[in-house]
Amino acid sequence: MKRLLLAILALFSTTLPAVADYTVTGACAYVDREFDVNGFTGNEPVLPVRHVDVQVIDTQGTKIVGSGVANAAGNFTFPVVDNKTRNIYVRCLARRQTTTGIPVEVRASSNASDLWALRGPTISGHLPSQNVSTGTLVAVPGSGGEAFNLYDNAIYGVQYLDYLRGGPAPAPLLLVVFNPANANLSFYDGTAVVQANNAGYDDTVLLHEMGHYVVDHFSASHSPGGSHRLSDCNQDLRLAFDEGHATFFGNSVRRHFNLPNSSTYVRTTGQAGPGNLQFSFDTETQLPFVCLGATSETTVYAALWDIGDGPSSTDGSPGTDEPWDLLQGLDRDYWDVMTIHLPAAANISLEDFWDGWFQPSVANGRLTEMRAVFRQLGVEYEPDLFEFNDLPAEDRLIVPGPAIYGLTYFADRDNDLLGEGDTDRFYFDSVGGSTYTIETFDLRSDANTSLELLADDGVTILASNDDRSPTDKSSLISYTPPEAARLRLRSIHGPGYGIYGSYDLRVAGAAAGADEDQDGYTTANDCDDTNPSIHPGATEVCNLVDDNCNQVIDEGFDQDGDGYSTCAGDCNNVNAQIHPGATEVCNGIDDDCDFSIDEGGFPDSDGDGILDCVDPDDDNDGTSDVVDCAPLSYLASHLPVEIEERVTPVDTTTARIQWDQVPEANVYNVYRAQIPLAGPRDYGMACMLADVAGTTVDDAAVPTVGTYFFYQEAGRNPCGEGSLGSDSSGGARVPAMPCLPQDLDGDGDLVPDLSDTCPLLADPGQADADRDGRGDVCDNCPITPNPDQGDPDENGIGDDCQDGDEDGFPSAADCDDANPAVNPDVPEVFNGLDDDCDGLIDDVIEVVTITLATWLESSGRLTVEATTNHVPGSVTLTVVGLGTMNYVPVSGTYRLVAYFVPNPGSVTVVSTAGGSATYPVTPL
């Protein structure tokens, strides 16, 4: 209940019963700390606390006398029914209660009664009919700021989950425990996210741990848990997936909402001010913790990240993406794997994610693109060039020598894209008496090789090795055949949590046959024994020749099968849609390989040089397209905000309803409800006037006896009709008879009022220099954006254009428009003020002055004195090469005296605040 029309009540009733209730309005907010790859940036904006519970507390009766819920902007308005005078205060609880979505709580302990709360001041002797306006209650660092920051990030997390799940749906409580007495490592224990004492502003740490909550309740994990080090490239396959997924999930939340530095994971020291970084890394590039293979959490989060991100992501390279990464926006495909396939998988790892992606019940497809991304990270879930070679009859020829064969444990005989257990079989011709060293190395993705050397009968085992050593799962066999013979080799995946992986194989020893070109390979398998650059194991180059004797020409140079090899100009070898002659489409990619991206006149609506297809904000209105309800028009980005109106009597029968303009609304719908003075209130509002272009209407209608009129207005823009506020239950008001769009053009300038920046004044040109949605011809402050046209003194000039202290700077540019000694032209001095309006207090450029520099030859005594214009004690001065100076309060100078030193000729003094000075030394 927002506005009871007391004025109208007074007009039509002289004997009304007392209305013993009141309205509580206000907002909850917290001080945030922004960050980038270097830690905190120093920017600390005040952000709304969304959807929290709000309570009114009676301090004497120790009870809750009223409650409501803040909206998405942190604002709250709710009624309290009361009939007593009390001492009360209002508090915001770090809690979102819901039965249709995911509830969130941030507590100071695991105890349910330790919910973090932000309270306002006590209002003593509050009368039951006295409305309460708390203003904005702000939680600051060290006093609730951390808890409400964690709450806000948890809200982002559950909203991303809502998106993944296709809408809000019930789920278990997301509980976060934060207390300055916590230990200094964050963790999730199956019940709660316990945030470290110094991680209250480490958003990505909280969201990482929330990733474990997500798996716990919506998917499954077989990770052993515990600690895990980012530099460890050989982690437990299951842990690597679980932890990598958690990081991916957390940073994906930030990407989904276009929050800055979305690919950056940051762990700070928790201290105030810029920097204070423990470490950071990038989920896209892995830097600085680069690993290859599925046994690393860094590989897992990089692989999953590439599935969701795209050129427009707010990562470390906005506007572009890695050339091999052609996947983007597949968040729900990822979610299908997590929720459909993984819960039934065993020893869940990246292998299971791969299988789930292609399972018929999921069928996400895009094999080529997935392989390109995974291959780039050293995860080769694909058959090697020797497949199929699982059965004795399929043994493949290899040649003893320096060649290294890149192999994978991944078979797919049924071509269903899901891998199967794989055996790699080979044969080679040996020379009697020559020793052969057969080894595997460079194992990736938990390949864990096991080798058997067999006689030509394929049955007799001549030698075997599983693990080279207890800590090295590669394999090594050394064997000397007594006479020339054909030997066979069998390679299988040893026991472990997975069945896939990649490895290199080398058989060192003498090869049978002649070697005319002296390249180390004999005619037994050298396909060109006259050319030493052609032999098994040679590097295949794009030259129309089979350089490596594998009977395939230029393999690897047309991987996407589009008919163009890389030496024929294909600039992307994993995407068949990209090649010379392809049609250029608007996607941030050079599709036709002409070294130009998106040429061809694609639209750039805001003319900022970034084409719409990759511009995250097509209308340059500061609102990202993904949340902009009118992404091609700067006039609207959200529904208009709720309106506060004023109602005054014009005469004994007419009421005047007025309101202030609200941003992004040019026309307004006016609703009216007739409310009985007694009995249940029914706010079934009906449209009174639709698409009013002004901000005043008169109502000559008279309510029937025993009732009064209740008015409500809603701004309207191309996105729709704004909020009509909340009813007493906290739900959005819905009119019984809504206003219908009128498509009016009141000023006849052929611009519909709905999108007319001056709907009351003909203005066909619609010039709007400050782009605030108010046309220049009707803007009370045409050069400074002021979409609400605020002008409390009603002098016709918008407040943002006024210069209250007459110092030449309008209030919009003057950080203190009541003090002429403060404005951007004033030099900064030490006075506790931001004199020059640069956002910093007392940021004075330091001047160091050396006032004395003498040297006494007899004792080698050097005396240096200096001053600084910074506050004494706030900086440290040092004489270069000699040491730190002491501050001498009596003289107000810094001094250093050194003995037995030669005359340096001159001295240089440097300060920790950046100042310095050099001065000649005077011999005494």
Next chain:
Amino acid sequence: MPEAPRAHTRAVLGLLLLFAGGVSGSAPPTSRPSIEPTLPLLVDVRLSQVERAAGRARGRLEIELLAGGDLGDIELSIALPGALWVTDGTALPPAFRMADRERRLLVLPLEGPDNRDLPIRLGGTFRTADGRTFRLGHGVTLGAPRPASVGRSYLGAWEVMAVPLEALRR
């Protein structure tokens, strides 16, 4: 501050697990807590035995190191605000090595004024066995005296006082 014994116990458990060694290949999944990602050199910087008298604050800066692998070329540096100094001249050691699971405690006695926050920042680099070099940072603040409690437990919540937005902008 309200006490949080359960949460604290869990955190300690996590720390104990941090260097508890590898996982057996056949071990079944356990319900160990999932701990946040860390560097292989775990650092805890804390202040202890802080005493305040006559406008001065004195205490011990404790730097605890735990190696999660064989580490070399560990170099640490500490940045103290100008007004804070090491009273006995103790310096951090030059480049050193640590073996897997080795723990070290470095202690520096400090003294400084008691009228403002004094941020202490630790930086460093180290090299892992595979030759890669990483950076680390840490820090702790010797805080100025403040009221004993910033909040209270009341009617089902841990309450802290809000700051009016207008006051923040002044």
